[in-house]
Amino acid sequence: MSLLKSSLLFFLLFLIPFFTFSRQENEITAGNYQLNFNQRGIHLFKNTKDPNDANLIPGGKLLGNLAISYKIGNGEWLQPYGASKLVENNENTIVYSDYESGMPFETRQTFSLNENGLNWKIDIINQMHFPVKIGDLAVNFPWRAPGGSNPDEIFEQNFTKHHYISGDGSFLYFTKPNGEPPYYLFSVNPGTQLEYFKSERGNYLAFIHSAKTKEETKNGTWRQPQTSAQLAPKGENGDTISYSFNLNSAKSYDALREHIYANDLIDVRVVPGMTIPANQPAKFSLHTKTKIDSITAEFPSETKISFLSEPKKDHFIYEVNFQKLGENKLSIYFDKNRKTYLEFFVTEDLETLVKKRSDFITNKQQHKTEKWYDGLYSIYDMKNKQLRGPDNNDGYTGWWGYVLASDDPALCKAPYVASKNSVYPDKKEIESLEYYIENFVWGGLQRTDKEEPYPYGIYGTPNWYVDRDPVLRAGVKNSNLDKMNIWRSYDYPHIVMLYYNMYLIAKMYPEMSTYADSDEYLERAYQTAKAYFNYPYEILPWYETYKWGCYNELFILDLIDVLKEENRKKDADYLESEWQKKVKYFVYDDKYPFRSEYSTDRTAFETSYAVAKYGTTHEMPTDENLWFDKKLEKWYSHPKVEKEDSRAFMDKQLYANLACRGWLETKYYLLGSDFTASSDTHTLSYMARMGGWGILDYALNFSEDPFDWLQLGYASYLSSYALMNTGTNENNYGYWYPGEENDGALGWAFMSSQYEDTWIKKKTPRGPWFYDGEADLGMGAIKRMAITILAKDPLFDWIAYGGKLNSNVDSFEVFAADGINQKFAIINTENNFRIELDRDGFSSLEPIKVSKNLNLVDLIIENRSSDTHSTQLKIKTEKEPVITIDSKKIKLKKINEYWVAALPISRSNHKVNIKI
Numbered sequence: 001m002s003l004l005k006s007s008l009l010f011f012l013l014f015l016i017p018f019f020t021f022s023r024q025e026n027e028i029t030a031g032n033y034q035l036n037f038n039q040r041g042i043h044l045f046k047n048t049k050d051p052n053d054a055n056l057i058p059g060g061k062l063l064g065n066l067a068i069s070y071k072i073g074n075g076e077w078l079q080p081y082g083a084s085k086l087v088e089n090n091e092n093t094i095v096y097s098d099y100e101s102g103m104p105f106e107t108r109q110t111f112s113l114n115e116n117g118l119n120w121k122i123d124i125i126n127q128m129h130f131p132v133k134i135g136d137l138a139v140n141f142p143w144r145a146p147g148g149s150n151p152d153e154i155f156e157q158n159f160t161k162h163h164y165i166s167g168d169g170s171f172l173y174f175t176k177p178n179g180e181p182p183y184y185l186f187s188v189n190p191g192t193q194l195e196y197f198k199s200e201r202g203n204y205l206a207f208i209h210s211a212k213t214k215e216e217t218k219n220g221t222w223r224q225p226q227t228s229a230q231l232a233p234k235g236e237n238g239d240t241i242s243y244s245f246n247l248n249s250a251k252s253y254d255a256l257r258e259h260i261y262a263n264d265l266i267d268v269r270v271v272p273g274m275t276i277p278a279n280q281p282a283k284f285s286l287h288t289k290t291k292i293d294s295i296t297a298e299f300p301s302e303t304k305i306s307f308l309s310e311p312k313k314d315h316f317i318y319e320v321n322f323q324k325l326g327e328n329k330l331s332i333y334f335d336k337n338r339k340t341y342l343e344f345f346v347t348e349d350l351e352t353l354v355k356k357r358s359d360f361i362t363n364k365q366q367h368k369t370e371k372w373y374d375g376l377y378s379i380y381d382m383k384n385k386q387l388r389g390p391d392n393n394d395g396y397t398g399w400w401g402y403v404l405a406s407d408d409p410a411l412c413k414a415p416y417v418a419s420k421n422s423v424y425p426d427k428k429e430i431e432s433l434e435y436y437i438e439n440f441v442w443g444g445l446q447r448t449d450k451e452e453p454y455p456y457g458i459y460g461t462p463n464w465y466v467d468r469d470p471v472l473r474a475g476v477k478n479s480n481l482d483k484m485n486i487w488r489s490y491d492y493p494h495i496v497m498l499y500y501n502m503y504l505i506a507k508m509y510p511e512m513s514t515y516a517d518s519d520e521y522l523e524r525a526y527q528t529a530k531a532y533f534n535y536p537y538e539i540l541p542w543y544e545t546y547k548w549g550c551y552n553e554l555f556i557l558d559l560i561d562v563l564k565e566e567n568r569k570k571d572a573d574y575l576e577s578e579w580q581k582k583v584k585y586f587v588y589d590d591k592y593p594f595r596s597e598y599s600t601d602r603t604a605f606e607t608s609y610a611v612a613k614y615g616t617t618h619e620m621p622t623d624e625n626l627w628f629d630k631k632l633e634k635w636y637s638h639p640k641v642e643k644e645d646s647r648a649f650m651d652k653q654l655y656a657n658l659a660c661r662g663w664l665e666t667k668y669y670l671l672g673s674d675f676t677a678s679s680d681t682h683t684l685s686y687m688a689r690m691g692g693w694g695i696l697d698y699a700l701n702f703s704e705d706p707f708d709w710l711q712l713g714y715a716s717y718l719s720s721y722a723l724m725n726t727g728t729n730e731n732n733y734g735y736w737y738p739g740e741e742n743d744g745a746l747g748w749a750f751m752s753s754q755y756e757d758t759w760i761k762k763k764t765p766r767g768p769w770f771y772d773g774e775a776d777l778g779m780g781a782i783k784r785m786a787i788t789i790l791a792k793d794p795l796f797d798w799i800a801y802g803g804k805l806n807s808n809v810d811s812f813e814v815f816a817a818d819g820i821n822q823k824f825a826i827i828n829t830e831n832n833f834r835i836e837l838d839r840d841g842f843s844s845l846e847p848i849k850v851s852k853n854l855n856l857v858d859l860i861i862e863n864r865s866s867d868t869h870s871t872q873l874k875i876k877t878e879k880e881p882v883i884t885i886d887s888k889k890i891k892l893k894k895i896n897e898y899w900v901a902a903l904p905i906s907r908s909n910h911k912v913n914i915k916i
Contacts, residue, residue, distance in 0.1 A: 028092050031115025032249070037094055039086045041065065042111060045118065047182040047249040052156040054144070056174060056184055061142035064096055064109050066122070067205055069136040069212045072104065077135055077212050084109065104128050105231060117248035119189075126231040126239040134229040134241070135212030138198075138205040141186065145677045146177050146600040154600055155592045155656075159184075161204065161678040163197060164665040167224060169266050169332070169340030170194035172206065173256055173664065177600045178592060179655030182249040185256055187263045190335065192243040195224050198753065199680040208243055220755030220765035223329060223343060253708075256664060261287055261314070266332065266340060267664075271793065272801040273715035274668035275345045275722045278323055280804055280817060283308070283796050284342065284666075286316045290335035298329040305330070315795060322346040325727055326735030327668075345668040345722040350786075350802075350819030351844060356726055357779055358420040360744030361413050362432035372465045375439035377413040378404050382725055382737035382745045383770035390463070395761065398475075402461035403760065403773065406445070408551065409748075411494040412686075412776040414441075415552065418501035419783045423820055423841070425509045425865055433502065434515035444468075446495060447486070449527065456527040457535050458495055460488035487539040492532035493552035497780065499525035500555050503562065508839050509865055526563060526571050529556050533578040546582050548596050549607030551690060551777050557614065580620055580641075583611040587649045588638045594656050602660045602674040602687045606781075608653040609694025615646025616702075647702075654698060657691055663712055668722055669750045672715035681758070684720050684750035684768075686777035692716025693785050699827075700787075700834070706827060707793050714801045717785045720778045723747040723768045736767050748773035786820035788842070790850060792828035806847070813847035824848055824859070833857075833916065834876035836898075840864050840905060857914040861885075863905050871905050874898040875914065882915040 028035045029048070036044035041062030044055045057063055064084060069077045082098035084107070089095075092113045099106035105128070110121040126132055146158040155178040163172045171187035188194060196210035207213065211228035232238030246263050250256045257267045267287040276282050286292055295318065297303035302323040309317050322328050322344060330342040347353060360380075367376045367389055378389040388394055389404055396403045403409050414436050421429050442448060445464045447457045459467040466472045467485040503521040506513035516524075532553070536543040556575055563572035586593045586608060596603040620641040662670035662679060670679055674687035696713025699706040725734035725745045732738035737745065747768020751758065755765050760773065789801040790812060798807065802818030816824065821841035826833040831854055842848060843860040850857050861871065873890075875881050876898050883890045883901050890901045903912070 028094070028113050030092055030113045033113055033115070033117065035111070035113050035118065037086070037111075040084060041096065042094075045184075045247065047184075050182050052176070052180075054157045054159070054176060056144065056159060057142050058144040063142060064111070064120075065140040065142075066107060066109075067136060067138040067140055068107065068124075068134065070104065071133050071135060072128075072130065080105070080107065082107075099127070104132055117246055119244060119246055121242065121244040123240055123242045124229075124231065126234045129233045129235070131233055132231040134209055134231065135215075136207065137209045137229065137243075138207040139245075141172065141204050141206055143174055143204065151590075151592045151595070155594070156180075158600075160600075160659050160675075161680075162662065162665055162670075163204075163206070163679065164667070164670070165194045165197050165206065165224070166667070167195060167340045168193045168335075168338035169268075170206075171260060171265060171664075175659040177594070177656065177659050179652070179657070179659040181251040183251075183253070183256055185246075185248045185250060185259045187246050187248075187260060187265055189244040189246060190264055190338065192245065193338075196222065196226055196754075197680065199678070199756075204678070204680065217754055219763075220751075220753075222754050222766065223327070224341065253658070253663060257287070260664070261289065264288070264290055264335065266290075266334065268342065268666040269711060269795065270342070270666055270671065270715070271711055271796055271799055273718035274343070274666060274671050275347060275718040275720075276322060277347050277349045277721075277817065278325060279349050280800075281319050281321045282344065283317065283319050283799060285795055286318070286332065286334075287314055288316070288334065289314055290338070292316050293333040293336065295333070296331045298327075298331075299324045303328065303330075312795065317796065320344075325731050343667040343669075347721050347724065348726055348728075349817060350721065351817070351821070353721055353724055353726060354420055354782060354819045355424060356744040357724065357746060357776075358417045358424075358426075358429055360746075361417050361776070362429045364741075364744070365413065366432055366436065368435075372444070373405055373440065373463075375436040375441075376405055377410060377417075377436060379409055379771050379773055380745055381771055382742050382747070382768075385737075385739060385741045388771070390465075399462050400761070401463055401466070403771075405463035405465075406459070407461050407488070407491060408494070408686075408777060409771075409773040411445075411491060412774060412780060415494050415497040415501065416776045416780040416782075418498050418505065419780055422501050422504040422508070423783060423822065423839075423864070425505065425512055427512045430505060430509075430512045431514075433498075434513070437498070437502070438515055441495065441498075446528070454484060454486055454531070454535055456524070456531040457484065457486035458488075458491045458528070458531070460485050460491055483539050486531075487536045487543055489532065489536045489543060489545040489548070490550050492528055493550050493555060496525050496529050496532065496559065497552045497555045499528060500559050500562070508869070522562065522566060522568075525559050526568070526575070529559055529575055532556075533575075546585050547590065547593065549593075549604035551603065551606060551686065552780065553607055554610040557610065577621075579611075579614070582607075583615045583620070583646070584638060584641055586611045587615055587641060587646050592656075594653065598676065600660070600676060602657070602676060602685075602691055605653065605657040605674075605687065605691035605694060609650065609657075609691075609697065612646050612650035612653055613694075613697070613701075615641055616643050616650060619643075650698070650702065654695065657694065658712075661691070661695075661712070661716070668719065669752055672712060672717070672719040673750070674716075679752055681751055681753050681756045682749050683752050684723055685748075686720075686774050686781075688716050688720045689778040689781040689785055692719075693781055696785060696787075700789075700825060700832075707791070707795075710789065710791060710793075710801065710827065714789070717782075717802075720775070723750060723775055725768070737770065746772040746775045746779070748775050783820055786818040787823035787825060788814060788816040788818045788821065788848070789825045789827060790814050790848075791826075803848075810852055812850045812852070814850065815844065815847050816842040817844055824857075826850065826854060828854075832876070834874075835859075835914070836874040836876075837861070838872040838874075839869075840871045843909060855916045857916070859912050859914075860909055861903070861905070861912055862909045863907060866907055868906050871903045873901045873903050873912070875901075877916055879916065884913045885910050887911075887913075 041064035082100040084096040087097045096109045106125045108123040112119045159174040174184040196207040198205045210226040214226040260267045270284045304321045306319045328344045506518035594604045622640045673683040699709035725736045727733045733740045733743035751764040788803040804815040806813040822837040824835045843862045846860040848859045892899045
């Protein structure tokens with residue numbers, strides 16, 4: 001062997017153990033955790049049992065970066081100039097320091113990994129012989145936010161971020177968009193708090209101190225104290241301040257709660273939600289190992305807090321009643337010197353809100369003009385107290401003009417008004433709806449039945465006036481100018497919902513409908529639904545009618561049922577066959593059908609639950625010929641759909657829904673709220689209710705352990721009422737944008753940051769966005785979500801959702817106050833009883849009385865149309881009930897899972913007795 005070869009071999013043999021040692025040196029494992037680090041910080045943290053092997057920290061970013069501002073005496077705010085570098089590496093502990101000679105203080109970070117997770121300690125040590133003031137101290141928490149186009153990467157390798165910034169009770173947690181564990185919890189230790197947050201340029205800053213930021217932020221409001229810290233001179237007591245956090249993983253939401261409890265924080269539960277009508281109490285549980293010292297109200301003279309019981313170990317149960325409308329904060333003092341907060345929002349009663357909003361739209365938001373947009377319901381500007389529109393656009397020009405006159409922002413308003421009027425008919429509002437249909441929709445927004453080609457087609461963005469004029473349309477930047485712009489799938493279901501509810505109005509209150517009768521409205525609903533399935537794919541074959549969830553398309557299922565009732569079986573069968581294609585695609589052909597116009601998007605979850613429920617409760621065709629379609633041929637590899645597969649998909653989509661919904665975060669604008677990748681700025685959008693409907697329905701119809709789902713589902717229903725600007729003369733008709741002109745106005749979504757940009761090109765302070773935009777999509781979900789529930793919760797015992805509960809010796813009295821008062825349920829571990837009315841409603845003045853053994857129910861039905869008619873009563877219970885109305889027994893028939901009765905209603909109210 002030559003000297004060169006022997007030297008090279010020696011060199012290679014020398015390098016092998018060196019490289020092995022270096023790799024091990026930069027990786028720490030303990031239990032199921034793996035942490036990788038370099039000279040500047042931690043770049044990998046994961047649970048080794050994760051089947052997707054996802055790293056919480058995005059590529060190129062590091063855990064351990066801090067944002068610090070300080071000042072000496074009365075000087076200017078400064079930032080330290082040293083960069084963190086590795087200074088110690090001892091077994092499962094690594095230490096970073098930023099200290100360089102001449103710096104006023106050292107920031108020293110110690111990371112210790114053990115089988116329970118990661119402990120992160122921050123020490124700030126004064127190196128000078130005079131004091132230093134820390135104005136800002138923020139943890140820059142990197143997280144791998146969803147993005148890209150690969151579904152597996154989007155849903156398996158990324159995370160959504162949940163944050164609960166609430167003083168000494170603060171935590172963050174992270175979930176993959178597919179909803180599957182492991183989940184990650186980042187929580188403060190005793191002595192550490194989080195008081196503020198900010199997102200900037202893709203970075204999330206959680207502030208331990210934020211006094212400097214408070215000085216510099218002139219706009220918006222913030223609801224927590226913003227503090228600074230003082231370092232004593234070197235060598236004196238107080239020359240070092242320390243903070244610490246834990247980072248754990250969990251395999252379930254219950255395990256996340258247990259980590260919160262184990263880390264000496266407070267796991268909070270609230271029923272029925274944190275947006276609370278002033279006439280209904282709320283209960284909350286504080287689950288903690290520490291001592292609750294006191295709870296104080298922001299408005300003590302208008303708030304009553306009662307301690308109820310401690311039925312389970314370390315669960316402290318309270319009831320609170322609020323009288324002051326608007327934001328109400330409870331401060332919880334615990335563990336001697338620690339403090340956290342519960343943030344509620346108090347509204348007027350829900351029936352008032354439901355009616356006020358419809359009245360506001362028809363009286364404040366409809367254009368009556370000789371111009372092309374005659375009849376349009378456009379967006380309202382609460383800030384400037386103006387109705388915006390095509391000639392008062394506030395900068396929404398060109399393509400952005402859609403905000404004013406088309407698509408979801410404009411088209412969602414009439415369907416809500418129609419839905420409300422099917423429950424609470426008002427002739428003036430119905431006239432407004434028919435004016436809109438006659439003057440804006442038919443022959444404008446929508447092609448008539450005589451317009452060829454594409455009768456019943458609906459024009460998309462920016463508005464029908466531009467889309468119908470090729471000269472105007474040439475000025476709109478669009479790559480499909482050669483095709484008729486009626487391919488936007490999202491717009492069709494809104495008009496289906498409108499016509500469907502107008503059908504109900506014309507059927508139930510024919511004297512109030514003068515533009516068209518029920519048959520005409522039903523025909524338009526059918527033809528619009530048919531166009532929805534046909535035109536988008538014909539014009540733009542890649543468009544996603546069958547592949548994406550489109551808001552309000554679940555009304556097609558109601559339409560199918562009505563078509564069957566009206567002996568239009570052929571038409572019903574056609575729509576049902578098209579719907580079944582979508583069911584099949586969601587259940588079998590897309591691993592993650594939870595996308596929409598964005599890579600990850602909460603807009604799918606109304607549809608995903610609706611298709612899962614349909615597939616679980618319906619027999620699907622098995623003849624392979626029924627599944628053949630040239631447009632969609634590749635989808636039909638599964639001609640048979642099993643109910644079990646749809647049921648499995650139901651659970652899958654529910655947990656994906658939870659991934660982008662507040663559940664552990666007990667603030668009124670987070671609990672039950674939807675968001676996309678995080679809740680930093682944009683919460684309480686339409687999907688708080690629309691996607692929340694699936695969670696509540698699952699609790700009522702499918703879950704064997706429904707109580708968590710009830711808590712979250714009902715909180716989702718109530719949450720978005722906080723967007724409404726309403727009130728009385730006492731509070732100047734609104735909390736957010738006062739003034740009688742704004743009484744009944746609504747915000748598009750909620751800004752949870754102090755003051756930030758929105759995607760609608762407007763900077764907005766914390767609170768509702770000052771345009772209503774798409775918010776009435778969520779209002780349109782009220783009718784299907786509203787229900788009064790008497791439930792025996794394992795933690796709170798007997799409670800009423802959507803009502804007020806009185807408990808007597810032999811009965812419960814439940815005053816229905818859910819906003820609609822047409823549905824009532826009893827839920828405990830032994831019973832699942834349901835009542836539904838198709839019109840009229842339960843009296844809000846007289847209680848629903850339920851015997852303590854749950855076998856008798858007495859209620860008062862109020863006549864809402866002041867005429868003589870028949871109201872359908874549906875009861876879901878195992879045994880055939882006995883029903884009397886005004887002491888007269890009523891015959892029943894069994895239809896599917898319901899017992900159905902036709903109640904004769906005269907011009908007065910009626911007493912109904914149900915014996916179960």
